[in-house]
Amino acid sequence: MARAALNITVRDLAEATGLSAMTITRFENGKNKGSPDTLQTIAAAFQGRGIVFIPADDDLGPGVRLILEDGEKEAMQPQTYDQKTAEIICDILSDGTPLSSVAQDSTMPSLSTINRWRRENKWFREEVMKWMRLRGRG
DSSP: OHHHHHTOOHHHHHHHHTOOHHHHHHHHTTSOOOOHHHHHHHHHHHHTTTEEEEOOOSSSOOEEEEOOOHHHHHHHSOOSOOHHHHHHHHHHHHTTOOHHHHHHSTTSOOHHHHHHHHHHOHHHHHHHHHHHHHTTOO
């Protein structure tokens, strides 16, 4: 899962860890549990590239999460004006959520993109201002 999240090959991971590609493959296929040192080496390579290991709990098994850099987050966020996204933003604002909090959601445009949309689209600008005024922030 971690290797897939990073979009790296077995060879890439082998080079990053100093382990052989065969060792990595055997470990991934469950044919080798790996020594504590080997596991630590692999974990450190993943963590150095932004992987966070999530422990199992009562309901879910273990997993991984990729922590994105700011530039990567921005690349995944919508950039081009989209009416449906604009309406979702306005719905969220109507619940009293600050615009800055909306922009922190990785599925929403960044704050700079939302502000650009406000400048470029009259309907969106007026709707955002309406909700900001109601919150006393307009």
